[in-house]
Amino acid sequence: MIKLDVLIIGAGPIGIACALECKKHNWNYRVIEKGALTNSLFNYPLNMTFFSTSEKLEIDNIPFISNNPKPTRNEALEYYRRVTTSNQLNINLYEQIISVEKEDNHFKVTSDKTEYSAKKVIISTGFYDIPNLLNVPGENLTKVMHYYKEAHPFTLQNIAVIGASNSSVDAALEIYRKGGNVTMIIRGEQVGERVKYWVRPDIINRIEEGSIKAYFNSEIKEILTDKVIINTPDGVETIANDYVIALTGYRPNFKFLEKAGVQFSEDEKFIPKYNSETMESNIDGLYLAGVICGGTETHKWFIENSRIHAKMIAKHIEKAL
Template sequence: MTEKEVLIIGAGPIGIACALECKKRNIDYVVVEKGTLTNSLYNYPLNMTFFSTSEKLEIDGIPFISNNPKPTRNEALEYYRRVATSNELNIHLYETITDVEKQTDGTFIVISEKNTFEVNNIIVSTGFYDIPKLLGVPGEDLPKVSHYYKEAHPYVMQNTIVVGASNSSVDAALEIWRKGGNVTMVIRGATIGERVKYWVKPDIENRIAEGSIKAYFNSEIKTIKQQEVIVETPEGTKTIPNDFVVALTGYRPDFKFLETLGIELSDEGNYFPKYNPKTMETNIPNLYLAGVICGGMETHKWFIENSRIHAKVIAKDIATKQRRTKELTK
């Protein structure tokens, strides 16, 4: 049994920020991550460029130097890796948590694949990138269908359908087309997404207008078959020759895990978790949320640049509680 004051679940940028704040305040902590360091960022497309500038991705005031105004995935991986290693943060990687039990004295027993921890506080900073939003159509389980996009090379000279009109969908469509793929976009809405990066949006709109990339707006996939895809469009049902489907329809947090912890979720369809915005503490005492997971299904609400502050807020609240406990035991 390993005893710690704080256990942080998730070693993404916000989990790392929480660890830094705990270390600064001499709060005994451990970070447990089921994958690699900054696992979600690692799984981003190889050539991805962030919307934010590098200074907005910094944590704890540690400079993030980028070669361009908008940093790349590789630059971000290097930055967060150096922050974690140079500060000698206590991070356990490739260690999945299997059970969390609340004790009668208010502490938690956290069981992972490799360790058992007894902790006074838990910070959940698990992001949302692990569970894709499924299309829910026949054929979605075929090997040619992917809900993640890494690079364009597998789609060279292939008939590829990209589903969605978000940043990830647009980036994938443009990159696959430029590498020699035949790209068709299937978009549920009437236009390219409003949040698409401002320097990319004219590019995709021009490629669609000139016919280089075919786009079906106000349309949905109905069936995916081995060599074709059936799409319902305003002009009727279309049968499109197809080799690959890249369904970038978004992702969602692991709400089942939050519920097993006892965290209350709203029943409005957005699954907003209950927490105090002044402390980030949930309805379960000494159990905190940090980062994008605070937004429920509205995964665009919180991101690195506006949720970095969660780390300071949480560490301050934990330190205040520690101080009060010491005063009471004097």
């Protein structure tokens, strides 16, 4: 049993920010991450460019210098890696937390490698690990993907991109420019309004000129080995298809939070209960940080507006330790 003052679950940007606060207070802490450092960012598309400017992605006023105002995935990975290594933060990678249980005045935290006893626990696990499923026949085929990395494998292939968010638009444009035959299937009547302002005109123009086919107000009905069937306003359409890239969003691991005892709002937003001034959940000593605080509203919290959570949590913990 390893005894800690603070155990942080998740080594994304906000988890790293929490670790920096713990170090400044000389608390005995550790960050546990099931994957690579900043695992969600690592799994972003290789050529992704952030919507935010680099200074808005900074944590603890540590400068983030990028080649352009909008940093790339690789620049962000390097920035958070340098913050971690230069500050010698205590982080365990590739270790999965199994359970968090409150026992009297401490938490018993069990991982797939060992057990911890912590006075305080911070959960900052993001939302990128569980995709929103289409729930249609054929979704279990190997040709269906819920993550997109790069365009090259889809050259000369018939690709259906599901969704109209930043990730969907980026994938559609990249694959089109690498020689793929792209069809977008969009549930709404237009390309998402949150799409990056310098990209949105590009995808609209490609659709209007016919380079990329788009079905609006439409949904996938069924996925077959060599085609997809679509429900459209004009009836059912069947198109040739080699791969389906379903970028329909992601959601936090609600079951993990429920198992830890966290309560949620009684509506479809499923927002976890926490004190907005301290970020403490309904369980004394258990804090939430980052995008996980938004429930299904995954666009509510992101790096630039949730990095303050680390200092809010530290300020409250300071009174107890």
